[in-house]
Structures are given as C-alpha cells and as structure tokens.
Amino acid sequence: MTGQCCLWIMDYGLIVKPLYEAQKMQPFTWGKPQREAFQKLKEALTTAPALGLPDLSKDFQLYVHERQRLALGVLTQRLGSWNRLVGYFSKQLDNISAGWPSCLRAVAATVLLIQEARELTMGRHRCLRAAYGDYGPGAKRGPLALSKQDDEIPGTTAEEGPLEHDGVEVIEYTYAARADLKDVPLKQPE
Template identity: 30%
Template sequence: MVSDLLDNGIIRESDSPYASPILLVKKKNGEQRMCVDYRALNAKTIKDRFPLPHVDDFLDKLKGCRYFTSLDLASGYHQIQLEESSIPKTAFITPDGHFEYLRVPFGLCNAPAVFQRTINKVLGNLRYGKALAYMDDILLPSADFHSGLANLRLVFQSLRDAGLTLRLSKCQYFMEKVEYLGHEISSEGVQPGRRKTECVDRFPEPTDVRSVRQFLGLAGYFRKYIKDFAIIARPLTNLTKKDVSFAWGEDQHTAFQSLKTKLTSRPLLAIYDPELKTEVHTDASKVGIGGILLQAPPNGMFRPVMYYSRQTTKEEQRYHSYELETMAMVYTLKAFRIYLMGIQFKVVTDCNAIRTTLTKRDLVPRIGRWWLAIQEYKFDVEYRAGHKMSHADALSRNPRT
C-alpha cells in the first residue's frame, strides 16, 4: 500500500514532528485499505465552512430531462495537491517508516469542503443546470442527446484544463435511468436507489440503541418517499430518547418491518415543476401531523412530489382538533416552502374550519400567530370530506389503525 502511494507521487518520506497512526480497514471485496487516524489533528484544525450541496436541490433541477450521464473522478481527494505548509501536518507512521501526503488524504476534516470548492471552481457556470457536482460524483442531465453531448464536451474540457481525470469504469453515458447519490433518477421521477434499499433490506433487527439510531439514519435519508414516516418510526425514535431503557417489543418490530417494506418497494416520486398545477394536502391527529405536495400536468392526474410528517409533542396532543389541523397546514407549508414561494397553489383539508378562518377577524392568539406565519404564501383552501382524504389521513395516524 505504502509503496503504491510512493510510486504514484501521493506521499513521500517525512521527518515531520507530526505522526498520526494508521488503521487497516477491510473493503467490500475483502482487500485491506490503509486509513490514517487524523482525529488528534482534526481536533486542532480550524474548520473550513464551505457548504456541500443539498441533494434535493439537485433533484429539483431534473424536470424535463430524459438522458443522464454520470461521471466519477478517479481517486477523489488525491487529485488535489496540498500546500507545502500543510504537508508536514499529514505525516503518519507505519512499520515501514515515516511518511507525509503531497495530496489531500482521506480523513482530514476539511477535505470535503476543499474538494467541493475545487470542483465548483473547475465547473464554473456549468454547475447551474448542465453539470451537478457533489464531491467526485458529477451528473449531466439533458432533455435530448445533442444538448447532452454538447454539455459533456464542455465538462470534459473543464476537467482536462484542471488536470482532473475520471474513473472510466464508474462512468455511465446517456442513460435513461441512473443511480445518483442514493437515488434512482429517470424521466418518470425519482425513487430510492436499489443499492440503498438492499442495505435497508439486509439491516438486522436492532439489539441496542446504537443500532436503532443507525437504522433510523439509513431509513431517514429517504423519509420524503414514505407516507407517515414519523408516525411509523415513533416506537423506534422513542427508544433513542434520554433515560429510556432499551426494550424491543411488538410495536418496535412492527415499525421496523413496516419501514423496511415501504422502502424496499422503492416508491416513485414526481420531479417538481413550478409550472404545473400544485396542491398541498394536510391532515392531523393526536399522534402526528402530515402533508403531501402533489402536482399534475395539464389534463393529467396528481402525483406525489414529497411527503412530510412529524410526531406531535405531549403539549400539542392536548390541542383542539381545529388547532391540530391548522398546525398541520402551517408546518407542511413551511416544510415545502422552497417549492411554494411565489406560486399559486391550493391547500386541501378535511377541516372545514380552516377554510372559514380565511374570513374571520377575531382569532385566538395561537391560531393568529400561525396564520401570520403563512401570509406570504398565495393559496386557496378547499374542504374535502374525510373519506376523500385517506391518503393524507394516513400521514398523521398510527399505521395500525
């Protein structure tokens, strides 16, 4: 391992006063990978606050796209040269001697920010729709083959000018369906990626709080795909609370299996389009609130774009049903804010009192504050009877009822 890094000019011998230890980590193929333990160095490092992109921001830019090209940069961080003053700080020791990195190593706390800043500079204005880059994963979406080919030439030229190389074995060109950052993308919409859902399917039943948190972290990455996620997960999230002893029972087993089943079915969501007719459906119960963002093309059926749900607190569970329904609407609009600002949309609810609130003058303080919080939106309210709102109703209620 060390000899390969030396031969490729990634490390050199060192006489630095720094000396981080190494660890050997087994890869999926059974081979060993050398990792440097930089925890002590990271603790003393001034953090680089350059932001990483938000995955949903990328997904929102894919409307109307039919072809997708996925590029992967070879060796990631190792393509970026370190400043001379930083090189001694990366020094590490092995049985073969004392070495230091000439290029950015894995494990440094600022490596992701440095890499993202670099790739943003390399791509420049191409980042605004033509090339979406998250670290070393670059996605080129296009509506047709010719525009996609033109964009690919521009990206290749930018990478060549910067001296960056690709790992050809991981690149895919002009695919109608591609997996990117854990999501499977096509012209039909987005859904959880197959590799991620296989990880969910193989996840063993938790035996302690740590494994519960691990599962919730994995499943929670895809919560926008799952109706009533927060309510289904309630028996599991309760186990992670402070001063709660671990006790795995029927409720926890049911919640665990339900989340696995829903995720492995790989639900498909539409890609948001600000030009389409938009509705927000909301509902509330004592145990939770929820909502759905839906859109429909002209003369087409409404499709879900995103789901939202959360549990109610003990205090909120004492609210009147009208207050809960209003709270569900307010929190759902806030959750979908980036999609709803500046467009006209419709809120659909099974609480007729919300519709009449629009014309009321005297509101109780809590309701009044909530309505003030959403006055920046442009929407109408439509009442629909409860039996016509079962899709939203499920978001706010225990899945076993």
C-alpha cells in the same frame, strides 16, 4: 439513516414513532411494536412509489392531515388528469400544539407543512387541501393567520359537507378562565 428518505415514504412519522419512543426508554427495549415498525420501514424503503420532480412552472396541491399529534401531508402537481406525487411530509407537532383540541391541531399541522413545502415549491403558488374543517375565508382571521401565505385555501374538503363548528368558540373555551373561579378567597366558604 432512514431520516434522509422520509420525503419518499408516506406516513413516515407514524411508522417510525415506536422506534423513536424505544430509544428514549432506559433500558432500551425491543418489543413487538418496534419489530413491526422496523418491518414496515424496511418494506416502505423498498416499495416507495416513485416521486416526480417538481415542475416550477405548475401550481402545487398540498394535502394536509393531523393524526396522533403528527402533521402528515402530500405535495402533488397536476399531470394530465391525475395528481403526480412530488413529496411526502411528516412532522411532529410541538408540545404546545399537541395539547390543543383537534381543530386547532389541524390548523397547526397545516401551518407547519406549508412551511416545510416551501423548500420544494420555491415560493410557487400552492392550493391547500385539509382533511378537517373549513379553511375558507373565515380561517384567515383566526389566530394563526394563513392569509400571508401564497396559498389558495378552498372551502371544506370533508366528505360529510361543511362542519358545524366554531373555532373561535373552541379557543375561548380552551383558554378562557372559568367564570366560577376567583383570585380572591371566599369570605364564607361553608
């Protein structure tokens, strides 16, 4: 029942995660984590901040973050000098993306939430803000091409400044075969 309200609850996926995990267990167990999650969910349902209706004449800002293998995001629009909340997004990463290094999970979360936000933005221009890394022009040439989206991808928003990080190097390290492994047996193993 609460799934219909997930758009209005910040970090919905993180809150309900213990409840979904308890459903998978046989026999069903109701412990302290499930009780706490249920209480947080009840509180969130009664105190959720009011969201504004999307104004399709204005641009959108999509803030994205990946935490505990969940893609979390907030969609906002400028209203005067502040950002008005339009929607919250919370989506589980697929099993393949969840196994990636954190920098690649952040990219997967970004792509996933861009697709989710399209339902509210109706194709309107979005400015993307991500909590990890640099999604500048170099990211458009990566394996997950973001350039086909109607999004502005500004430089890093990390408080520490630009990260010294090479995503291509991480991909090569993660998926390349080890140089010391061969597909033929050794002639003299000892």
